[in-house]
Amino acid sequence: MSDIEIKDNPDIKSELQTPPEPGYSEWRKDENTLYNDGLPEEEKDWFCDARPQKARKSVQVIENFLNWARSQSLWILAFGTGCGAIELRPLVTSRYDISRLGMQPRPTPRQANLIMIGGYVSIKTLKRIVRSYEQMQGPKFVVAVCSCAINGGMYWDSYNTVKRIDEYIPVDVYVTGCMPRPEAVLAGFNKLKELIKAGKAEGQNLYIERFDWYKENQKKVIKDWNMPDYNW
Amino acid sequence: METLYKELKQYFDVDEFSVQKASLAFLRVPKSQLVSLLTHMKDIRGYTHLVMVTCVDYLEQDSFLLTYLLHNYSTHCDLGIQVSISRQNPVMDGIHHLWEQGRVYQRELFEMFGIDFPGSPDVHEPMILEGWQGPPPMRRDFDTKAYSEATYSHRPRDHKEPEEYMKQQLYPED
Amino acid sequence: MLVLIGGILLVIIGIWAMLARKNIIRIVIGFSIVDTGIHLIIVAVGYIQNATAPIIDSAVPFEKTATDGIKLASKVVDPVPSALVLTAIVIGLAVTALLLSFTIRLFKVNGSLNIDDYEELKW
Amino acid sequence: MVNPLVIIAMFLGAVFLIALLDKIGRSLSMTLMFMVLTASCIMSVWQITQLFGNSGAATDYITAGFRAPLSIVLRFGFLEAILVLILNLLGMLGAIYLGKEFCEQGAKPIALYLTAILGATGLILTRDIFNTFVFLEILSIATYALIAIKQDKNSLAAGIKYMLAGGLSSSLFLVGVVFAYRFTGTLNIDVWLGMPQVPKAGYQVAVFLVAMGLFIELKPFPANGWALDLYQSAHSGLGAIISSVNTAALLYVFYKVIPLFSPTLLAVITGAGLASFILANLVALRQQNAKRLLGYSSTSQTGLIIFAMGAMLQLKVPSELSLMVVFGLLITNLLAKSGLFWLSGIMQSQGLKSWADLRHSGSPAVHFALFIIALAALPPFPAFFAKWQLVQLLGATKAWVWLAGLLLGSLLEIVYLFRWLGQVFSRENEPKPLYIDALKLVPLLGVSVLLVGLSLLLGRFHPELDISAIYPVLAFILIGALDFLPARLKGLLLIGITGYWAWFGLLPSLPLMGQVFVLILVGGSIAQIFGFMRYQRAAEGMFPSLALMVFAMGNLVVAGTKLEFFMAWELMTLGSYFLVLRGKNGRFPALSYMVFSSLGAYLLLAALAMIPNTFKGYPLLIQTAFIPMGEIAGLLALLAFLIKLGAVGLHYWLPGAYSEADDESSSILSSVLSKAGVFGLMLVLLMFLGKISGNSISMVSLGWIGVATAFFGALMAVFQEDAKRLLAYSSMSQMGYIIAGFSLMSHLGWVSAVYLAINHLLFKALIFMAMAGVFLRTGTRNMYEMGGLIKKMPIAFISVLMGIIAVSGVPPLSGFGSKWFIYTSLIEQGRVLQAALAFFSSAISFLYLYKLIHTVFLGQAKPQLSNVKEAPIWLIIPQAIFIMAIMAISVFPNLITKPLSLAVGDFIAKPEWLSWDGYNMVLASPWLKGNWNGNLVMLVTMGVFMTPLIWLILVNAKAQKVKQFNIVYAAERPYKPWTTHVAYNMFAHYDKALGFLVKPRITGFYNGVAEWTHSFASTLSRLYTGNGQTYLLHIFLYMIFLYSLLGVN
């Protein structure tokens, strides 16, 4: 369990790059509405154009209890985004069995709390990741597995692979390795649980706080946008 | 294979015949004769299976070398038919009428090398690279590293020598 | 009796002509023959052997009865069929004339007298 | 007193005068003609009034001063006067119609025309057999000559054929007359009639020849090719005269001589008449030329009248009755047929399809419909009463073979007549503008007025009919006359008069059960009339039919006599037929509906013929206990009502009729009209109460028919893509439960059946009305083309939701009551397997109901439906009414269960073990115990529904509302609503598992029957080769055939 590196992401990010001051960018109509410019005109009716709002927390005591419950019932979005996703199979089967931690794979992002970025993220995959992430209901957590997700890994000079996933969605826990062993992933999950219990895994609100910044980053690389600005 | 080559020689301007092993050989054909040769191979010679279509960028010779790999199920032989086309005018005749799956290869070749196949269905639709705006990425004159550095931000390296760091982590008491 | 048989014969001949000939004029002739035959039959029906003509004069003695008006004393031919025949002949004549006039018109319109040429209306 | 000689002399004089007068001026001769015709009319009217005043007045007039045997006797009695009047009236109308031809061609046709009328008049008047021959020839020759009005090849050729055949038959007649004279020594028919039968063979031959001469002139099938050609080619004005005046006169002559026939000959002629009726109708099925079709129809009608004469003479029916029958048939045929011939002259083309041009022509279309309905012997026209009487007589004398033949022929007749009607009125064919000579409309108007006037008189004064029996017709006329008004006004008017009539006229006179059915049939209709008021403009033709149907349904319940019941039944069918026909693709469905309904009606007619008459003024519901009904009659009547209910095997018409009508009409048809069948079924079973128990084989089989209907109806509904067809099959399925409920013959079973009927009315009308709004706004009926309409049409969604909960029987709505009743009653009676099948069907109903609501209202909205908005208020009013009704009987089930139990209790006593404890309905039979407390169920459901709802709102009030494409789509996004919407062939897996049960076998069977009939008709029609000689041969062969039949007998 020692060859792992766990980083508490928000701290890293704040020292790397300051997000822009709150202000209205061009795709944001107002406080509550989005432009959805990436969509053809006739499809705009079919997508919700509301801007996500920051979620309020409950009273601290209750929130602590709820955080505990959340940490005990993490449902993973079963979406293999890269080669690291193969690690989920040993994790759910009898050898490691994450179900004893209250975790289970869930086939729909609506019902999942945790998305596992399983390795390299190409532009095409990034688009799907963003969509799935936004479709999850918060509080939601991101665990990025493999070095590719951290710094590009062996795809460090690829024309089509993003190197830092945390520029596009807020990541709670990174698990290094190429690929990390299931034990490492498990340790990552445990770290996430600690963060949740400590009330530090507020990636969802972070995403909304820095929504414009994230969106700008996403749109910079995803040229073929063709989806609403926020996938409800 | 040799006999096959000799027979083909009578009808087509094939050359640069090279045998890799008993069941695999390559030969080269002029661009204009490719489709008729492939038709011949498929309909008469029994090379009914299109294994793949691939391309090599010979930047120095200013040409793309396309390789159509065929397989014969009765003799279990593979034949690679190569054709060289100009890099300046990368247009090739499609073979999707012979093999339906040919259009997928052709889409890929267009996307990655910019080789056009007029008439091939959806050939200009993006396949893997959604919304790609740069030059075809598999061309050798495309500098992927420069592109990557310009487009994607890199995580600054938090430099630690692995050996020392691991020692520190694992055996801090030493 | 001979008249009756002759009449029936004529009817049969006429019917044969109507059914077997293709020319409309011949059919009309056949029709006339049938007519004539029928007239003969009618007369034959009324005829009574050895009777006189039904003219009430001195040649035919009669007596009055209380119930039935006049009672003829001797045999006379039944006058009614004879009267009928007269009417029938007139009518037959009229029909034949009409038939012929239609035939002529038809010939003018279409130029054919073969009955098989007029089969457009069917089913 | 008028001496008929005056008429004849007048005609003759006019004929000669015209030749002269015409030299002076055409108008003079025309005036003379009309004067003569008018004069003879006036004389006959005068004669009639005279005879009315003085019944013992002499009617016989001798000529030349001699007494009967020696001189010609003319009779100008009551009957003759009426006939002369009608013939002359027709002659006058015909003359108006032919006015243009007369003006152009001058004295000759006018004189000939008058001669023809003279001949016909003379035929009616004379009592001398040879004089008959003379008048016959006058008529014929005049007609022959008139043919030449139209000088084309076909007309002339047909003329020749006609003359040859006519000459031949008159020759036969002549020979017959002479021989008869030879044997009887008299030419006077009356004297002849007074004589005892002459036993000689020769005499029989003579009578046979006389009969054949006349019979052939009457154009019996198949010795009538010449006549058909003539009808087809001659001027339609002439066709009208031949088919009406000539035929009527000849028929009257036939009527005069028919008592002379020996019993064998009578039987043969009667049979020949019936055969002519059936086969001519059969051949007519394949006919596409309108005039030729009319020719066939003429043949068949003549055959029918001859059959009626013969049959009634054979059955020794009193002559007044038989006269009434013959006269009714004859007069309807006269008027309607001449009217149709005149109409055919107006049309440019004789192809039946091109008759669609009539549709927008105004009054001619109305006339056309009138004539067709009159010909089809539907109420209120004289032929209906005549046929009714005929069938009653045949039934009373147990002449089953005659009866069957008559009904078969009538059914065939219905097919082609209504196919024709459908061609004209269906909206499928686009009409071309039609230019009509106004003068030619006069005769049409004349015959129509005569027909309607006669019908109303007959309906008013028919001894078996109450005045209320013609209310539907009056309502039809009233609303029809106001048809130019906007739909809303008409709707209000209709609601007003129907409501007034139902409240003050129907309800007070009825027992409780009758009131329940009035509530269903009339009340349900009234609520739905609001839906019909959505039309902005007049919606021509809709409201009159609706009025006809609604009033007829009301009459059905109050009907006291058999005739009242049957008339109401037929009028209801007619009204609903027009509603179906009005639909966009209504032509074929309307036809199949009409044909099956008529089949049912004829079965009913036969059944009614087998039971004694009932009393006027007392609803049948009360009388049933005293009506003895035989088993066969019961079976036939049951079959008739099962057809109306669409029981499996007899449901061919159902999906089309219920789905192709206008949307509101579909609603009223499937929710209300089907209950008329329920009422009929109940009446039949009432008659068997106490005689047949619920455990008898017949009732158990009926129960199986019921549950099978429920099962197959539901299963077929599952695989429909068209929402209305789905609902239609669903109606069929529900009818199945009702049949099963009635078949139990127990108190509980009947309560459940009537409960189901009421419940079905409520939810089916609710769903149909809501869906009518959907169809209106979306412009399609295919469910897979809709989707996501819940946001656009929330009220419709709520209605359909309520409706489907009520259909499926999910508590707490009233639907569960129907399920509870049906299962408990079935199990209580030991029909356990039927209960299980019923349960299966009701489970299957979930499939189609979910399909209905999901594919239309849920799922993905389509871009082409983005402008859809809520239905007009007129469609929402009935929905609101029905929702309130459903809620009321759901929350307070006693509102309905107790009255129903009382109503059924009038017939089947309520068992002790069925009781109410507050709202709790307790069943404590020795065979089954159970209970149902609808009120408490509702309260508990409300409670358990509200609790989690409040919790959810507390926790999750601020859920973000998203749009239709904000769905998880395997990390992709959907692109097309069409492919994202699961709708088409939704139950493909069910099709794989059970689809083999609903392969269209029944439909195939009936289609096969239709095809075979048509090909048989086609083969038969090849008899008419068009060759004049062949026709002559036909005549000879036919004669020989009939003679050989005589020999056999």
Place this chain on the structure above:
Amino acid sequence: MNLAYKIFWAFISLGVVTVWGLTLNGIVHKIFARVQGRLGPPVWQPFLDIIKNNSIRTAISHGVMFYLGPVFRIAGGIGTYMFIPVLFGSVYFSNFSMSGDVLLVMYFIFFGQLGMALGAGEGGHPYSAIAVSRGLAQMTAFEVPFALSVISLALQYKTLSITEIVAAQQGSFLNWTLFTNPLAVIAAMIAMLGMNMYNPFSLVIAPQEIPIGPPTEYQASFLGLLATNRGIFGGAKLVLFMNLYFGGATNLVELIVKTFWIYMLSVFVGAAYPRFRTEDSIRFFLKYPTALGIISVLLFSL
């Protein structure tokens, strides 16, 4: 007993069945895990999941019917339970079973399914509709043997009232329907396999084909309600089957023991079998179980 008491005890009894139903769910997951050689989640995991789902901060709704779908579902579950007497002879645990008989319960089961189907339908997700169509299709099939077996019971006990059916089975365990009418019980138990949607009849959820099925779009507290309903509705069905076929229960312990073992049948079958296709499932139910049901009905109607 006045109404307030009645409602109070109904809530108590509802609480009992909820807890027991959810615990059973937990046990089932544990058992499945053990069969697959895993440790499995803790038995109380369902409770945690419900808390978690209710504590989700954001939620989306596709419309009113989507919103009401889970409410219908759980109302169907609670309602079904409310119409079943839980403990024989206990006035406290008889709920509102006087509202109707077994027919009411059989039809009230549809209430929730219908509402849920509609709500899921408004979600607009194709999987929802596919799953519903499968579920309904299968439902029509397994209702046949179940209905036959209930009819057979009605013939046997001459009543449809659940209380009276239970009463008739008191005395010795040999009076249970299981022993007096075994064919009907077998038919009904096979039908129950279909009702509980475990393998081989897990057509609706079918994780590999139409993941999750109808609730694909449901999340947060909607899902919480659905999960709660799994406990209640499952419990209600078990109590119904126990009452009809296994002599009912006179105390809570008996109830727990009996329902546990009834449930285990589905679980054991489910753990051991692969899945049917829809049409095969329909054919299966309409063959053997239906035949058994018909035989049992005929036996008692003769």
